[in-house]
Amino acid sequence: MLANFIVNRSTIITMRLYTFLVASFVTFSLADTPPLPTAWKSKAPGNKVSAGLDDWWTVFNDPELNKLIAEAKASFPGMKAVIARVDQARAAVRMARSALLPNIMATGDLGRSRASDTVYDFSFGTLTNYGAAAQLSYEVDLWGRVRDQVNAAKADAESENANVYAVGLILSGEVARVYYAMRSIDEEKDVLDKTLKLRHEALKLATARVEAGATNELDRVRAEAELATTEAELAALAGPRAELENTLAVTLGKVASGYKVAPAKLPASLPPVPKLLPSELLQRRPDIVSATRRIDAARLRVGATETSYFPKVSLGAGYGTQTSHATKFLDGDSQIWNVGLRLSIPIFVGGQRKAAVDAARAVLAEATGLFEEKLLIAFKEVESLMSRLEAQQKQAESQTRLQTAADAAAKLARQRYTEGVATYLEVIEAERTSLSARRSLVQLRGQRLLTTVQLIQALGGGWNQSPTPKP
Numbered sequence: 223m224l225a226n227f228i229v230n231r232s233t234i235i236t237m238r239l240y241t242f243l244v245a246s247f248v249t250f251s252l253a254d255t256p257p258l259p260t261a262w263k264s265k266a267p268g269n270k271v272s273a274g275l276d277d278w279w280t281v282f283n284d285p286e287l288n289k290l291i292a293e294a295k296a297s298f299p300g301m302k303a304v305i306a307r308v309d310q311a312r313a314a315v316r317m318a319r320s321a322l323l324p325n326i327m328a329t330g331d332l333g334r335s336r337a338s339d340t341v342y343d344f345s346f347g348t349l350t351n352y353g354a355a356a357q358l359s360y361e362v363d364l365w366g367r368v369r370d371q372v373n374a375a376k377a378d379a380e381s382e383n384a385n386v387y388a389v390g391l392i393l394s395g396e397v398a399r400v401y402y403a404m405r406s407i408d409e410e411k412d413v414l415d416k417t418l419k420l421r422h423e424a425l426k427l428a429t430a431r432v433e434a435g436a437t438n439e440l441d442r443v444r445a446e447a448e449l450a451t452t453e454a455e456l457a458a459l460a461g462p463r464a465e466l467e468n469t470l471a472v473t474l475g476k477v478a479s480g481y482k483v484a485p486a487k488l489p490a491s492l493p494p495v496p497k498l499l500p501s502e503l504l505q506r507r508p509d510i511v512s513a514t515r516r517i518d519a520a521r522l523r524v525g526a527t528e529t530s531y532f533p534k535v536s537l538g539a540g541y542g543t544q545t546s547h548a549t550k551f552l553d554g555d556s557q558i559w560n561v562g563l564r565l566s567i568p569i570f571v572g573g574q575r576k577a578a579v580d581a582a583r584a585v586l587a588e589a590t591g592l593f594e595e596k597l598l599i600a601f602k603e604v605e606s607l608m609s610r611l612e613a614q615q616k617q618a619e620s621q622t623r624l625q626t627a628a629d630a631a632a633k634l635a636r637q638r639y640t641e642g643v644a645t646y647l648e649v650i651e652a653e654r655t656s657l658s659a660r661r662s663l664v665q666l667r668g669q670r671l672l673t674t675v676q677l678i679q680a681l682g683g684g685w686n687q688s689p690t691p692k693p
Contacts, residue, residue: 297475355542406668506682
């Protein structure tokens with residue numbers, strides 16, 4: 223019967239080993255990426271640039287932006303939290319590695335005891351026990367369970383390390399987005415300030431012409447209405463700018479009430495963005511790199527969990543002394559020792575092992591699904607932003623021509639009105655078109671900057687170094 227049991231158990235172990243090897247192959251195939259395109263559907267962005275992963279914003283050549291992002295990275299509480307998670311993951315790696323080394327325990331005993339005189343035919347009396355021992359134990363990593371757990375912990379640490387870059391990329395992009403949205407309002411305000419001066423001059427001119435009898439009161443009222451309209455439009459910009467300024471204060475970890483940003487203009491030109499192949503996106507986006515490392519960790523834990531079906535081999539040794547007489551504590555006759563090899567074979571644990579393996583495989587399936595989702599979203603973001611940037615480029619060219627023509631028409635209308643060959647209504651219409659064209663062009667410049675920031679983010683920020691340095 224014992225022989226049959228051993229044979230049957232050997233067969234089960236062999237089948238479990240086969241299942242483990244097959245499962246390892248299957249889980250590896252789950253991490254394969256979906257088919258990747260060889261080229262972008264939209265027109266690929268510009269050229270190679272020299273900014274690194276940690277300082278992609280320097281391509282904008284804006285010292286104020288550089289200072290704000292550096293301050294945000296140092297002060298934002300979210301960055302501190304994600305860096306703390308990296309420290310936790312690195313500590314978990316050290317904890318997992320400790321299982322590869324022997325455990326050594328030291329014990330000491332001092333006590334008094336008395337046994338019952340009615341149990342035995344003789345009396346032990348009261349005894350004083352003195353003891354000290356050291357015990358060594360070591361689990362032989364026969365099936366690679368501990369190594370898989372160590373490598374899984376490393377993959378987790380690399381994933382968290384990539385998350386630091388992902389959060390930093392989001393934070394720096396948010397600072398740049400808010401900063402340039404403010405600059406867009408500042409420049410739009412500058413356009414309205416210049417227009418307001420023209421409106422005051424127009425009102426003076428209309429008033430003088432009315433007083434000279436060259437035109438009627440309607441022209442003066444219309445000029446006054448245009449002045450009030452411009453003042454209202456100028457005042458309307460104060461609210462959105464204050465909101466952006468307060469948002470920037472929070473991002474920098476400051477109280478909004480005492481934070482101010484001096485007005486400034488938008489950059490004169492757009493910075494270059496990287497030219498990457500679609501396949502390079504997998505290595506450039508820190509969120510995708512993080513998701514990939516999560517798959518690696520989950521796959522390794524499936525392998526480690528599968529080994530619960532196999533025997534465990536442990537080595538043990540101990541040495542010490544034990545006596546009831548303090549004077550004989552160091553005598554050779556008081557010495558104790560042991561050495562041995564322990565083999566434990568799981569037989570029945572109520573389905574616990576299968577449940578653990580199923581749970582590990584479910585974690586792997588979840589990690590794989592999240593990875594594929596992130597990958598599809600990444601390609602969608604890049605394609606959409608490149609299309610938007612391309613469309614905005616064409617729109618900017620048309621808008622520039624519109625502004626040139628509208629400015630010329632407004633100048634001609636004012637000249638015709640001064641000469642008395644045109645009504646003031648013609649001047650109003652021409653100046654409204656000119657102002658609208660100028661404001662639209664400023665807004666479009668701001669939108670193109672924001673789209674460029676978003677595109678650089680979608681491409682992974684920098685493009686000169688790996689986003690996952692080893693922990």
